[in-house]
Amino acid sequence: MTTSRETILARIGSALTDVPKTERYDAAAISRDYRASHAGGHDVTALFAERAADYRATVTRTVHAPTAIAAALAERVPASLIIPDGFPAQWLPDEGGPRRLADRPPLSVRELDAAAGVLTTCAVAIAVTGTLVLDAGPGQGRRALSLLPDYHLCVVRAAQIAEDVPEALRRLNPRRPLTFISGPSATSDIELERVEGVHGPRTLDIVIVEPTTPAPGEAA
Amino acid sequence: MSGTHTSGGVVWLGSPAFPEAARSAVADTRLRTNLRKATGTIRDKRVAAAAELDDWEELRTAAAAIKRATLRHLDHHLLRLEESVTAVGGTVHWAADAAEANRIVTRLVRATGETEVVKVKSMATQEIGLNEALAAAGITAYETDLAELIVQLDDDRPSHILVPAIHRGRAEIREIFRERMGEWGKPAPEGLTDDPRQLAEAARSHLREKFLNTKVAVSGANFAAADTGTVAVVESEGNGRMCLTLPETLITVMGIEKVLPSFADLEVFLQLLPRSSTGERMNPYTSMWTGTVPGDGPRAFHLVLLDNGRTATLRDTVGRQTLGCIRCSACLNVCPVYERTGGHAYGSPYPGPIGAVLTPQLAGVERAASLPFASTLCGACYDACPVKIDIPEVLVHLRARAVDAARGGSLPTPESLAMKAAALTLATPRRLSFAQRAGALGSRLLARRGVLRRLPGPLHRWSDTRDTPAPPRETFRAWWRRTRPENQ
Numbered sequence: 001m002t003t004s005r006e007t008i009l010a011r012i013g014s015a016l017t018d019v020p021k022t023e024r025y026d027a028a029a030i031s032r033d034y035r036a037s038h039a040g041g042h043d044v045t046a047l048f049a050e051r052a053a054d055y056r057a058t059v060t061r062t063v064h065a066p067t068a069i070a071a072a073l074a075e076r077v078p079a080s081l082i083i084p085d086g087f088p089a090q091w092l093p094d095e096g097g098p099r100r101l102a103d104r105p106p107l108s109v110r111e112l113d114a115a116a117g118v119l120t121t122c123a124v125a126i127a128v129t130g131t132l133v134l135d136a137g138p139g140q141g142r143r144a145l146s147l148l149p150d151y152h153l154c155v156v157r158a159a160q161i162a163e164d165v166p167e168a169l170r171r172l173n174p175r176r177p178l179t180f181i182s183g184p185s186a187t188s189d190i191e192l193e194r195v196e197g198v199h200g201p202r203t204l205d206i207v208i209v210e211p212t213t214p215a216p217g218e219a220a
Numbered sequence: 221m222s223g224t225h226t227s228g229g230v231v232w233l234g235s236p237a238f239p240e241a242a243r244s245a246v247a248d249t250r251l252r253t254n255l256r257k258a259t260g261t262i263r264d265k266r267v268a269a270a271a272e273l274d275d276w277e278e279l280r281t282a283a284a285a286i287k288r289a290t291l292r293h294l295d296h297h298l299l300r301l302e303e304s305v306t307a308v309g310g311t312v313h314w315a316a317d318a319a320e321a322n323r324i325v326t327r328l329v330r331a332t333g334e335t336e337v338v339k340v341k342s343m344a345t346q347e348i349g350l351n352e353a354l355a356a357a358g359i360t361a362y363e364t365d366l367a368e369l370i371v372q373l374d375d376d377r378p379s380h381i382l383v384p385a386i387h388r389g390r391a392e393i394r395e396i397f398r399e400r401m402g403e404w405g406k407p408a409p410e411g412l413t414d415d416p417r418q419l420a421e422a423a424r425s426h427l428r429e430k431f432l433n434t435k436v437a438v439s440g441a442n443f444a445a446a447d448t449g450t451v452a453v454v455e456s457e458g459n460g461r462m463c464l465t466l467p468e469t470l471i472t473v474m475g476i477e478k479v480l481p482s483f484a485d486l487e488v489f490l491q492l493l494p495r496s497s498t499g500e501r502m503n504p505y506t507s508m509w510t511g512t513v514p515g516d517g518p519r520a521f522h523l524v525l526l527d528n529g530r531t532a533t534l535r536d537t538v539g540r541q542t543l544g545c546i547r548c549s550a551c552l553n554v555c556p557v558y559e560r561t562g563g564h565a566y567g568s569p570y571p572g573p574i575g576a577v578l579t580p581q582l583a584g585v586e587r588a589a590s591l592p593f594a595s596t597l598c599g600a601c602y603d604a605c606p607v608k609i610d611i612p613e614v615l616v617h618l619r620a621r622a623v624d625a626a627r628g629g630s631l632p633t634p635e636s637l638a639m640k641a642a643a644l645t646l647a648t649p650r651r652l653s654f655a656q657r658a659g660a661l662g663s664r665l666l667a668r669r670g671v672l673r674r675l676p677g678p679l680h681r682w683s684d685t686r687d688t689p690a691p692p693r694e695t696f697r698a699w700w701r702r703t704r705p706e707n708q
Binding site: 003004005007008009011012013014015016018019023024025026027029030031032033034035038051054055106109110113126128129130131136142143144147165166169170174175176177178179180181182183184185186187188189190191192193195197198199200201 | 254257258261262272273274275278279281282285286289290292293294295296297298299308314315316320364365366367370383384385386389390393416417419420421423424427428431432445448450456457458459461462464465466476481482483484486487488490491498500501502503504505506507508509510513515516517525527531532534535537
């Protein structure tokens with residue numbers, strides 16, 4: 001019996017009779033005259049901060065992460081805060097503030113839903129589009145952690161900011177689950193009026209940690 | 221959804237042909253106001269977002285080249301995608317048509333023992349009528365995109381690819397939520413107003429329960445990279461992330477034309493799609509997953525590769541470019557016809573210029589013969605298309621196919637009769653001259669104040685929507701003969 005797989009492949013074969021048998025797909029033959037980056041020589045940290053703020057995320061630049069994180073938490077006062085495994089201990093403010101939750105053992109979806117906020121790092125950020133990319137690496141945890149709580153505070157190291165989309169994709173590992181986040185969850189489904197916050201976190205704060213002195217060659 | 225049936229594997233919404241459907245839509249003044257406001261807003265945003273990139277044309281050219289080259293070797297890329305997805309723990313299924321895709325998804329859901337699924341907005345599953353097929357098997361599918369929720373609660377149909385409830389105003393949405401949410405789950409809160417913020421909040425709370433409890437999700441796919449097996453879903457609200465992350469089983473239905481050769485190719489499409497679609501630099505959320513990951517997201521991932529007329533479209537060397545479509549909906553927003561008729565008149569899940577070329581090819585030209593004519597050929601859609609699909613070229617090509625298909629029938633069409641008559645008349649100067657004299661005489665009898673308002677017989681179908689100036693008393697040929705003596 002012919003399977004649908006064979007049927008479809010045979011249909012494709014017979015549909016492409018205009019393609020010479022000897023022709024092979026050649027990625028190198030595709031003209032890619034577009035720019036590798038649209039950052040236009042701007043300072044990428046400043047550009048990222050400006051573009052992320054355009055989505056109504058609140059962006060803070062700091063050289064001292066614990067102070068900026070504490071200030072954000074004092075402003076938002078979430079009752080509880082998930083801190084994924086691998087979040088740098090030196091960035092955490094001293095005790096106090098919201099009740100801290102670890103995802104170890106894994107929290108149930110009910111517990112995640114009940115959590116008020118989450119504090120994560122990211123894998124890469126994109127300056128031109130103001131985007132954060134999470135890849136479930138250390139300090140980020142599994143995808144659900146940054147989804148169910150209504151408040152997301154994300155810490156970005158300046159060195160993690162890529163100029164534009166092509167560079168960001170090159171820095172990412174596709175084998176990991178990737179979430180690109182550009183501002184808080186939003187909809188324009190009702191009369192095309194933008195409303196922040198439908199299903200994802202309704203509040204997004206971003207803290208950019210810059211080196212006190214330029215550290216050439218600092219790994220991202 | 222009442223009045224729905226599948227024709228040629230594409231959900232056909234029981235609509236009359238485009239001209240009749242358009243007539244009632246154009247008469248709906250509220251619809252036209254909503255559409256004009258919405259398409260106008262989104263048009264301006266798109267133009268600004270595209271203008272921000274000074275290499276927009278180069279990006280379009282690259283996107284078109286990638287799509288064209290991919291389609292020329294589609295079998296190769298699909299086999300590679302299958303291999304990659306399988307290697308990372310996914311299962312690939314092939315569906316030759318809508319019925320088979322629906323059977324596969326139904327079987328996969330049944331195997332989990334569940335009777336409910338949550339859905340991310342997906343054009344492919346609308347095209348095959350998946351929700352109806354699941355319902356017939358006793359499985360309830362919950363749409364989770366805000367606009368799709370509005371449409372589903374109202375037992376209505378989407379009218380735009382990106383903003384499916386573009387035809388509804390906020391007051392109507394409030395009524396739909398108040399009346400229907402309770403039947404589907406958590407009711408709308410008391411005292412709900414028509415403030416979009418409150419309406420979005422009501423949807424958030426209504427759907428949160430579904431996300432937390434449902435074990436199976438069905439999604440579409442915007443892109444799939446053959447080299448890595450990575451699948452991408454682009455969205456705004458976070459309902460996509462919910463569906464792709466929380467359930468135990470994920471079933472993705474993807475048209476075979478969505479495959480991209482490599483993960484790196486996403487750099488082109490992730491720049492073009494959000495700017496063309498919502499006019500944003502980037503959409504709020506894009507999820508990419510490569511198979512399954514222990515401890516994060518679904519434990520089982522199924523990818524259903526759907527043909528359903530795509531290979532027939534591939535066969536047509538002019539129509540083939542239609543398969544490059546990334547469903548951004550920019551062509552709808554710039555189309556003067558769409559702006560006036562809305563999406564329902566197109567009678568399929570794919571409205572607007574892209575629908576006018578895609579639906580007849582997927583379902584068969586003879587089943588949607590009026591759609592290629594639902595255009596003024598102004599070309600705005602081609603200019604807006606981020607993958608440079610020459611929609612006017614395909615429209616003209618499909619018009620010819622529609623005429624050819626009609627010619628195959630037993631009775632000649634009025635057009636073919638008119639063309640035959642014209643050929644006969646134009647064949648000799650004598651016949652033309654006679655016809656012109658007859659025409660001038662006839663039109664003077666019919667015209668009022670120099671305008672022909674209603675032509676006799678079957679010709680009234682032309683004159684119903686057009687005023688034709690009456691021909692002058694004297695033809696150019698007669699005037700030439702009279703004013704230029706033979707010997708000059």
